[in-house]
Amino acid sequence: xxxxxxxxxxxxxxxxxxxxxxxxxxxxxxxxxxxxxxxxxxxxxxxxxxxxxxxxxxxxxxxxxxxxxxxxxxxxxxxxxxxxxxxxxxxxxxxxxxxxxxxxxxxxxxxxxxxxxxxxxxxxxxxxxxxxxxxxxxxxxxxxxxxxxxxxxxxxxxxxxxxxxxxxxxxxxxxxxxxxxxxxxxxxxxxxxxxxxxxxxxxxxxxxxxxxxx
Amino acid sequence: xxxxxxxxxxxxxxxxxxxxxxxxxxxxxxxxxxxxxxxxxxxxxxxxxxxxxxxxxxxxxxxxxxxxxxxxxxxxxxxxxxxxxxxxxxxxxxxxxxxxxxxxxxxxxxxxxxxxxxxxxxxxxxxxxxxxxxxxxxxxxxxxxx
Numbered sequence: 001x002x003x004x005x006x007x008x009x010x011x012x013x014x015x016x017x018x019x020x021x022x023x024x025x026x027x028x029x030x031x032x033x034x035x036x037x038x039x040x041x042x043x044x045x046x047x048x049x050x051x052x053x054x055x056x057x058x059x060x061x062x063x064x065x066x067x068x069x070x071x072x073x074x075x076x077x078x079x080x081x082x083x084x085x086x087x088x089x090x091x092x093x094x095x096x097x098x099x100x101x102x103x104x105x106x107x108x109x110x111x112x113x114x115x116x117x118x119x120x121x122x123x124x125x126x127x128x129x130x131x132x133x134x135x136x137x138x139x140x141x142x143x144x145x146x147x148x149x150x151x152x153x154x155x156x157x158x159x160x161x162x163x164x165x166x167x168x169x170x171x172x173x174x175x176x177x178x179x180x181x182x183x184x185x186x187x188x189x190x191x192x193x194x195x196x197x198x199x200x201x202x203x204x205x206x207x208x209x210x211x212x213x214x
Numbered sequence: 215x216x217x218x219x220x221x222x223x224x225x226x227x228x229x230x231x232x233x234x235x236x237x238x239x240x241x242x243x244x245x246x247x248x249x250x251x252x253x254x255x256x257x258x259x260x261x262x263x264x265x266x267x268x269x270x271x272x273x274x275x276x277x278x279x280x281x282x283x284x285x286x287x288x289x290x291x292x293x294x295x296x297x298x299x300x301x302x303x304x305x306x307x308x309x310x311x312x313x314x315x316x317x318x319x320x321x322x323x324x325x326x327x328x329x330x331x332x333x334x335x336x337x338x339x340x341x342x343x344x345x346x347x348x349x350x351x352x353x354x355x356x357x358x359x360x
Binding site for chain 1: 237238241243244246262263265279280281282283285287289291292293294296308322323324326327331335342343344345346347348349350351352353354355356357358359
C-alpha cells in the first residue's frame with residue numbers, strides 16, 4: 001500500500017505528459033502551412049468571350065479558356081490539376097468578399113466634332129449631361145479625355161487640334177458640374193484614326209474624343 | 215541665335231522632365247476594414263481616391279478588402295488577408311510600349327484585364343508563389359495559398 005501513491009502519481013504524470021505531447025503535436029500541425037490548394041477560376045467577361053490564362057509552375061502547365069473552368073495548384077512544385085468546370089454558385093460563395101470589393105469597370109464614351117473645330121456635333125453634345133452624371137456617381141472618379149483629328153492638315157496641327165478638343169470636352173463637363181478627382185487630357189492627333197483613310201481625307205468619324213470615366 | 219539655342223535646350227530639358235511619367239498609375243475605388251498601400255516603407259491607409267504608384271503593395275487585413283482601377287482600365291480587387299504588388303506597369307500605346315506584372319503574395323484576387331492585355335496579348339503576367347499566370351485578355355479569380 002505504501003508504494004501505491006507514488007505509483008499512481010507516476011501514472012498520472014505519465015498520462016499528463018502524454019496529453020501535453022499530443023497537444024503539442026496537434027498545435028504544431030495547425031501551425032504548418034495550410035494544406036488547401038491554390039485555385040484559379042476563369043470568369044466570363046461581360047458579353048465578351050473569355051480570354052485565356054496559362055497556369056504554369058515546375059510541375060506542369062494548364063490552360064483555361066472557358067468560363068468557370070478552374071485549376072487547383074497543390075503547391076510550388078505540385079502539378080496544376082484540371083481544368084474542371086465549377087458551379088457558378090459555388091464560386092460566388094467561395095469568393096464573395098473579393099467579388100463584393102470589385103469596382104465597376106470603367107465607362108467609355110465617344111464624342112464627335114465639327115470639321116476643324118472644338119465644337120461638338122449636336123448628338124454628341126447631348127451626351128455631356130450623362131457623362132457628368134457618370135462622373136458624379138463614380139466619385140472619386142478619374143477622367144481621361146483623348147482628342148483626335150482626321151487626316152486633313154499636318155501631324156502637328158492635328159496634334160494641337162486633338163489637345164484643344166480634349167480640353168474643350170473637359171471644360172464643358174466641368175461647366176456641367178463634373179468634379180473628377182483627377183483629370184488627364186491628351187491627343188493622338190491623326191495617328192490613331194477610328195476609320196483608316198488616305199492622308200488629307202476629311203472623315204467625320206475620326207474627328208473625335210474618347211472619354212473614359214474610371 | 216545663342217538665345218534660341220538656350221531656349222531649345224531648356225525646352226528639351228523640361229520636355230524630358232515632363233516625359234518622365236509621374237502620373238498615378240491607378241486609383242483606389244473601394245476599401246473596407248484594414249486596407250493599406252505600402253509605398254517606400256510607408257504604410258498609407260487605402261481610401262477611395264488615393265492615387266497608386268509603380269511598386270505599391272496593396273494589402274488587406276483579416277477583415278479588409280480593396281478595389282482599384284489602373285490607368286489602362288485594368289480592374290483589380292483583393293479579399294481579406296491578401297497582398298499584391300504592382301511590380302511593372304508600362305502603358306504607352308502611342309510608342310507601342312506595353313506590359314504589366316502583378317505579384318500576388320497571398321489571398322483572394324479578382325482581375326479584369328484592361329487595354330495593355332488587349333493591345334499586346336501575352337504582355338501581362340500574374341506571378342504567385344505557386345505558379346505564373348500568363349494572361350490573354352481575360353477575367354479571373356484566384357485564391358493563392360503560399
